[in-house]
Amino acid sequence: MQKRHNVTAERIPAVGQVVSTAIIVNMLMAIMLFASSLQANAADDNKPIHIAAFGDSLTSGYGVRPTDAFPIQLQKHLKARGHNVTISNGGVAGDTTAAGLARIDWTIGDDVDAVIVELGANDALRGIDPKVTRENLQKILSALAGRNLPVLLTGMRSPANWGETYSDDFDAIFPELAKEHSLLFYPFFLDGVILDVKLNQKDGMHPNGKGVAEIVRRITPSVEELIGKVKAQRAAEKS
Template sequence: MFAGRNVLDWAQVVCAGALVNTLAGLALLTAATFSIIPDADAKADKPIRIAAFGDSLSSGYGLRQSQAFPVQLQKELKARGHNVVVSNAGVAGDTTAAGLARLDWSIGDDVDAVILEFGANDALRGIDPKVTRENMQKILAKLKARNIPVLLTGMRSPTNWGDTYAEDFDVIFPDLAKEHTLLFYPFFLEGVILNAKLNQDDGMHPNAKGVTEIVRQILPSVEELIAKVEARRAAKS
């Protein structure tokens, strides 16, 4: 289209000396070319979308929505200069089996990365660690197939099921992290568990201050996740 117009414009110059028309046409062409730049800028400014995919610990059970893990994490990341959106993909009461069942519709196509937080309800219910491991393997396989980077958070068993159960359960998460070469945060409740000042009255779910402490401790790992997404974007550009 532009080639035909250029031939016509130059013919006008030769035949009629209409140089003004040619310059105007070139100016329009230049403007059209540079109009592409805002689209590139828009892609560069596109926020990194992280889904906090898990159970009540990440969904904010017993808290105002503004106090929940995804909201507090997003606020802190933005304060540190990251252009991110952290969505709440947590459902209270979910086991690893429930998470696996809803993964496809919980993690949308616009998600760039996932913080994977499951296992607490499996441990509380005494679910066979082999079942938990298998479910987590399937979740990770689905995310890998979609090429979504993952920050895996670990969970530990309560002591009431005995040492054998705890040993079998606790190794699930570090084993999977090593097997799949994942970013790994060893224990989601690090620094919060058993601290009455950081937990709600049930002694299991963090209060707002507890969530703030979780965010503070997990933040470096989340920033590693963000860097991974940014590196992938840079490689594609």
């Protein structure tokens, strides 16, 4: 005959004990998830804002030491003002707006948070039809808008040798596009530097290290507005 085994009360956990254990486990899991969320948010808050300076030789640092190039000087200046930023150099000497458009996809990576667009000087120097320049910039700005990237558009001015009509048509491109796309706008990238022999290289067209520093000083308030847009965008994405 088989022996009967008596099941004692000691071997059966009380219902209240099981429920309490489940509650404790759930609470611990919730705390762990909350702590993980806090760590993720803290990491996001500490993540540098990556701004791509997208342009031509005025951006790339043609004729100056690498440490004097616009992106490097701008990053250093902004960090000194307390901003956690990285400014990448997306400038290529000689680029027209067409050349910029052709390389935008591989120049502006997925890690970019905002873009400073500085193009057009070479179009004006070559006398390219302002309609072509406008169309290229329109496509560049539309591509960046499609990626939801805040943009600071910098203006350029035509040399006088092409005549008044050309200059008027060319110069109008930048403020009109900025208005159309609701962009931050810095009217003239070379403001305060152009024609100043102390701030330019011997070619009279490219700023020297001191000239780049002056550009950085003048454009900083606009770049800080750009940084503010990125921060607002990040905050909205969290909510």
